[in-house]
Amino acid sequence: GQQLNQSPQSxxxxxxxxxxxxCTSSSIFNTWLWYKQEPGEGPVLLIxxxxxxxxxxxxxxxAQFGITRKDSFLNISASIPSDVGIYFCAGQGNMRxxxxxxxxxxxxxxxxx
Amino acid sequence: GAxxxxxxxxKVTEKxxxxxxxxxxxxxxxxxxxxxxxxxxxxxxxxxFQGNSAPDKSGLPSDRFSxxxxxxxxxxxxxxxxxxEDSAVYLCAxxxxxxxxxxxxxxxxxxxxx
Numbered sequence: 001g002q003q004l005n006q007s008p009q010s011x012x013x014x015x016x017x018x019x020x021x022x023c024t025s026s027s028i029f030n031t032w033l034w035y036k037q038e039p040g041e042g043p044v045l046l047i048x049x050x051x052x053x054x055x056x057x058x059x060x061x062x063a064q065f066g067i068t069r070k071d072s073f074l075n076i077s078a079s080i081p082s083d084v085g086i087y088f089c090a091g092q093g094n095m096r097x098x099x100x101x102x103x104x105x106x107x108x109x110x111x112x113x
Numbered sequence: 114g115a116x117x118x119x120x121x122x123x124k125v126t127e128k129x130x131x132x133x134x135x136x137x138x139x140x141x142x143x144x145x146x147x148x149x150x151x152x153x154x155x156x157x158x159x160x161x162f163q164g165n166s167a168p169d170k171s172g173l174p175s176d177r178f179s180x181x182x183x184x185x186x187x188x189x190x191x192x193x194x195x196x197x198e199d200s201a202v203y204l205c206a207x208x209x210x211x212x213x214x215x216x217x218x219x220x221x222x223x224x225x226x227x
Binding site for chain 2: 004006031033040041042043044045048088090092099100101102103104105106
C-alpha cells in the first residue's frame, strides 16, 4: 500500500542528545500524526497536528506540520534511554472519509546510555 | 478491559490453513480498524468498521482476507488459505467516532506462516 517517506530509517544517539526525524509525502495532508511503538506493543499516539505551520509540544517532544502540508518533523530533546522505539508518522489527506491514515515506514531510535 | 486486547498474541500456521484473529476494542469505541505491519515496514490499512455502517474493506489485499464485527464490539479477521507472505503482525485499533486520529492500538497478533 501507499506509504510516506520517513527518515532516517534508524539512528543511534547518545543519551542527552537531541533527535530529529521527518516525514515527506508527494500529496497534501490535512492531518499529521506521530506515534511511538515499543517492542511487542501497538503504536501510541504522541502528537496530532491539524494546521499547516502548527507547532505542538508534548513534554520533550515537539512536532511541526510543514507549511507546504507535504511534510512534518518530530524533535526529541535531551533523549533518555526510554525514548528507544520506533517512531511512525501518519498522514490523512483529501480522501473520502476521515479515518484512513497512511503510515510512514518508521524511524528506529536507539539511545546509548 | 482498559485497553484493546487481541488474541492470540502469536500464531504459527502451515501454508494453506485458515486462521482467525480476534480483537476486543475499548468499551464505547464504535470505530475499529485492522492494520498489517510487515517486518521493518509501516502500518498498512486493511479494514475499518464504524458503528452499523458498511465497513470500508478497501485495504484488504485479496479475497482470502475477510473481517466481521459482531454486535458492534468484538471483531474477527479471517485469513483463508494462508500464504507465507501473510506473515506479519496484525494490529487492531479502536477510537471514538469523530476522533479517528486518537486510535488506541492493541498489542497485535504475530502471524507466522510456514
